[in-house]
Amino acid sequence: MNSRGITCTIIVLSVLCCNGFAQTPTAADLNALRAQLDAIKADYDKRIQALEMQVQALQTQVQTAPKPETAAVVPPGQPPAAEVPAGAQGAGGPTGALPVYGGVASSKVFNPDIAVIGDFLGAAGSNKVNPDPALELHESEAAFQAIVDPYARADFFISFGEQGVNLEEGYLTFPAIPGGLLVKVGKMRAAFGKINTLHNHVLPWTDRPLVTTQLVGGEDGINDAGLSVARLIPNPWIFLEATGQVFRGDSNDLFKSSKRGDVTYVGHLRGYQDITENTNIDLGVSFSRGHNAAGVVNDFDLGRFRTTLYGADATIRWRPLKRSIYHSFVGRSEFVWSRRGQPDGVQSALGYYFSGDYQFARRWFAGVRYDRSKRADDPSLVDKGQSAILTYWPSEFSQVRGHYRRTQYAVGPTANEFLMQFQFSIGAHGAHPF
Amino acid sequence: MKIKNCLAVLVTLFMASLPAQGQSKLNVITTTEDLAAIAREVGGDHTTVESIARGYQDPHFVEAKPSFILKLQKADMLILVGRDLEIGWLPPLIQQSRNSKVQVGADGYLDASLQVRILEIPQGQITRAEGDVHPLGNPHYWLDPENGKIIAREIFDKFAHFRPNDRAYFEQRLNDFVNRINDAAKRWVALMAPYKGTKVVTYHRSFPNFAERFGLNIVGYVEPKPGIPPTPQHTLDLINEMKKTNVKLVLVEPYFDLKTPNAIGRETGAEVLVMPPSVGGVKEVTDYFKLFDYDLNLLINAIKKISAK
Numbered sequence: 001m002n003s004r005g006i007t008c009t010i011i012v013l014s015v016l017c018c019n020g021f022a023q024t025p026t027a028a029d030l031n032a033l034r035a036q037l038d039a040i041k042a043d044y045d046k047r048i049q050a051l052e053m054q055v056q057a058l059q060t061q062v063q064t065a066p067k068p069e070t071a072a073v074v075p076p077g078q079p080p081a082a083e084v085p086a087g088a089q090g091a092g093g094p095t096g097a098l099p100v101y102g103g104v105a106s107s108k109v110f111n112p113d114i115a116v117i118g119d120f121l122g123a124a125g126s127n128k129v130n131p132d133p134a135l136e137l138h139e140s141e142a143a144f145q146a147i148v149d150p151y152a153r154a155d156f157f158i159s160f161g162e163q164g165v166n167l168e169e170g171y172l173t174f175p176a177i178p179g180g181l182l183v184k185v186g187k188m189r190a191a192f193g194k195i196n197t198l199h200n201h202v203l204p205w206t207d208r209p210l211v212t213t214q215l216v217g218g219e220d221g222i223n224d225a226g227l228s229v230a231r232l233i234p235n236p237w238i239f240l241e242a243t244g245q246v247f248r249g250d251s252n253d254l255f256k257s258s259k260r261g262d263v264t265y266v267g268h269l270r271g272y273q274d275i276t277e278n279t280n281i282d283l284g285v286s287f288s289r290g291h292n293a294a295g296v297v298n299d300f301d302l303g304r305f306r307t308t309l310y311g312a313d314a315t316i317r318w319r320p321l322k323r324s325i326y327h328s329f330v331g332r333s334e335f336v337w338s339r340r341g342q343p344d345g346v347q348s349a350l351g352y353y354f355s356g357d358y359q360f361a362r363r364w365f366a367g368v369r370y371d372r373s374k375r376a377d378d379p380s381l382v383d384k385g386q387s388a389i390l391t392y393w394p395s396e397f398s399q400v401r402g403h404y405r406r407t408q409y410a411v412g413p414t415a416n417e418f419l420m421q422f423q424f425s426i427g428a429h430g431a432h433p434f
Numbered sequence: 435m436k437i438k439n440c441l442a443v444l445v446t447l448f449m450a451s452l453p454a455q456g457q458s459k460l461n462v463i464t465t466t467e468d469l470a471a472i473a474r475e476v477g478g479d480h481t482t483v484e485s486i487a488r489g490y491q492d493p494h495f496v497e498a499k500p501s502f503i504l505k506l507q508k509a510d511m512l513i514l515v516g517r518d519l520e521i522g523w524l525p526p527l528i529q530q531s532r533n534s535k536v537q538v539g540a541d542g543y544l545d546a547s548l549q550v551r552i553l554e555i556p557q558g559q560i561t562r563a564e565g566d567v568h569p570l571g572n573p574h575y576w577l578d579p580e581n582g583k584i585i586a587r588e589i590f591d592k593f594a595h596f597r598p599n600d601r602a603y604f605e606q607r608l609n610d611f612v613n614r615i616n617d618a619a620k621r622w623v624a625l626m627a628p629y630k631g632t633k634v635v636t637y638h639r640s641f642p643n644f645a646e647r648f649g650l651n652i653v654g655y656v657e658p659k660p661g662i663p664p665t666p667q668h669t670l671d672l673i674n675e676m677k678k679t680n681v682k683l684v685l686v687e688p689y690f691d692l693k694t695p696n697a698i699g700r701e702t703g704a705e706v707l708v709m710p711p712s713v714g715g716v717k718e719v720t721d722y723f724k725l726f727d728y729d730l731n732l733l734i735n736a737i738k739k740i741s742a743k
Contacts, residue, residue, distance in 0.1 A: 147538060153529065176534030180507070232507065232532065239500040272500040277488070280499060321491040322689055362663050362691070395662060396566055426562075432522040434498045 112146030112154075115427035117201045127407070127415035136162055139200055143430065148172065157199065168199065168223070182230040190222035190251075191230075191243045191268040192286045193311040193334045202433040204330070204357045204391070206403040206421040210371040210383050211351030215338040216309065217254035222288060224251045224264060239272040247290070255290035258301035264290030279318045286311035294342035294377070305341035307376070328359040338376045349374035357389070365391040371407075381410035398424040460596055463509040463536075465520050466493055467714040468576040469546055469585065471722040473513060475611040476589050480600050486527075489714020492689040494566075494661070498523040506531035509542065510596060513589065516547035517573035544592050547573065550581040553642045565659025577711060578643035579619045582722055583612050614723070622726050623648065629737050634683040635676060635698070637690045640711040648730065653681055656695055664694040676702045682740045683733070685709045688716065703743075705736045 171186025249257030295303015351373025
């Protein structure tokens with residue numbers, strides 16, 4: 001401020017002196033000069049303030065921001081906890097030390113990882129039984145994931161489809177509970193088989209197999225609010241994991257609860273073994289039991305019928321480590337046996353699929369699938385399907401897929417369709433599916 | 435009397451069956467073989483160290499196999515490269531490990547990147563239009579022996595924290611490692627001194643720290659952008675650039691296909707070298723020192739061969 005004052009005084013004196021040589025100033029002239037000087041002073045004050053702010057900002061950046069290219073970013077001894085991801089700066093986030101509580105930027109630091117995945121589907125050909133729209137943004141999934149505290153993490157997946165918004169999953173995970181347990185609480189896809197646990201965007205097809213559609217609740221599958229406990233079973237030979245889950249009892253058309261006690265139970269036993277460093281095998285058996293809607297009349301469950309599902313799944317994977325980004329093969333199969341109680345007796349229906357997907361180049365995958373499933377409420381009706389799939393990955397974050405599907409429905413004409421899918425992901429880098 | 439004797443025997447047996455806390459080896463899991471090699475230098479036979487990824491495997495694309503969950507379940511410590519290198523596979527393994535010691539932020543969780551010199555931290559706005567860019571900087575930082583020393587010190591701090599009785603043992607091994615690295619680094623830099631400024635092209639951005647330390651000048655990449663496979667136009671542009679600037683070396687990590695690099699080599703007369711960025715990348719490279727010995731030997735022989743043409 002002193003330097004500014006001196007500068008202003010010099011300017012005033014200079015102006016006054018200059019004017020004094022020219023002529024004797026009048027009162028009006030002096031007022032005008034005073035006004036001009038005030039304006040100049042105000043202008044200089046503004047500029048100096050702006051410069052001071054710029055200097056401060058630059059000093060902060062020099063002290064805290066990572067240096068470009070060849071500069072060491074984190075000097076030894078700096079506490080790692082105080083580090084702010086450098087990318088946050090570019091994304092409009094904070095720089096430097098972590099902000100104090102209540103700061104504007106503090107909420108950004110603790111924001112969850114956010115990603116949005118789009119799934120666009122196009123369909124051509126004929127299907128008079130179960131036609132898909134010619135073009136649709138089938139699903140937009142928003143994922144929010146973060147560590148809650150030292151004891152838990154939370155995952156939310158909200159799907160926006162043409163039918164509306166659905167909380168696909170939203171659960172809390174306790175990853176380190178004593179006793180070697182992995183506990184989840186919330187709404188989640190049940191651990192029944194393999195496909196039921198997978199979100200649409202990690203499937204190797206544009207759709208789900210017929211066995212899922214007919215016996216395991218369709219696209220949403222067994223997906224309900226509940227509690228899950230999984231434990232590794234110690235043994236010297238293989239990875240063995242047992243999972244027990246209890247759900248409220250409402251999973252689409254599959255399970256329907258009419259009373260508080262109408263819960264659904266799911267059990268899954270998974271065994272995994274590396275055969276070589278390139279090849280591994282993953283086997284599982286599953287069980288699920290709950291009330292169904294066959295006996296519900298005017299919201300009263302008069303029949304008290306139940307559905308029991310038994311499942312077996314097998315996956316074999318091959319991926320040569322040295323060329324893992326170029327070649328791989330995954331063979332999958334699942335068998336599901338449904339026993340559905342209904343007024344005309346218990347109906348037993350079996351369904352299964354076999355599929356194989358081969359990655360023949362860094363961005364290219366080719367696959368086939370064979371489907372066969374009876375219908376849960378009428379096992380005399382059998383649907384069959386054959387598929388051929390070609391997938392292209394422009395990058396890790398997008399894929400284009402063509403899917404030829406031939407479906408021989410038990411009732412109605414055979415469908416021949418070509419499905420086209422575009423999938424894309426923005427935001428946080430998610431885990432690769434396994 | 436009999437009951438007392440039985441009780442005494444039972445108590446003795448129980449005590450004998452308890453693990454000897456002070457004597458047990460620290461069980462360390464690392465994400466890469468480079469970190470495992472450095473951890474072995476510091477930990478010696480007072481630790482057991484195992485890596486999840488193999489050195490000849492692309493560390494960005496490791497599969498989250500359940501067998502790795504079993505390894506993490508029993509670990510006292512997890513050492514990771516960090517800077518998002520393992521973002522695609524490590525988080526689900528940690529989450530399913532049921533091991534509180536290795537959860538993010540726990541005592542046994544060591545992100546080795548927090549004290550080292552990190553290059554290529556993106557400035558300003560970043561998007562995936564730039565490819566699979568690492569927003570926290572280039573994670574291949576272990577390819578500078580100076581960073582190797584910093585990693586070793588961080589590992590030492592953790593080892594000493596978990597096994598205070600073994601502190602002197604670890605400290606002696608750390609000092610020995612640092613001394614050997616200092617001697618070797620002088621030798622390595624001197625070996626490369628005559629070839630300082632040699633222009634090279636690399637497949638992926640795996641070698642910025644290596645290039646900076648040993649005076650290589652990286653003028654281009656076979657990948658047009660990180661994680662994006664080569665395109666014909668980019669390959670053509672790269673060939674023209676290499677011809678214009680007289681680049682005669684193409685460095686390729688062992689896990690990338692050689693088709694495009696070989697085509698570039700044929701067009702430009704450049705030598706194509708399969709250069710491991712990691713311990714275990716080729717079978718001869720069994721420790722951290724041999725990694726630099728092997729790579730520098732490969733480079734120098736290739737440069738001499740080119741000069742002799």
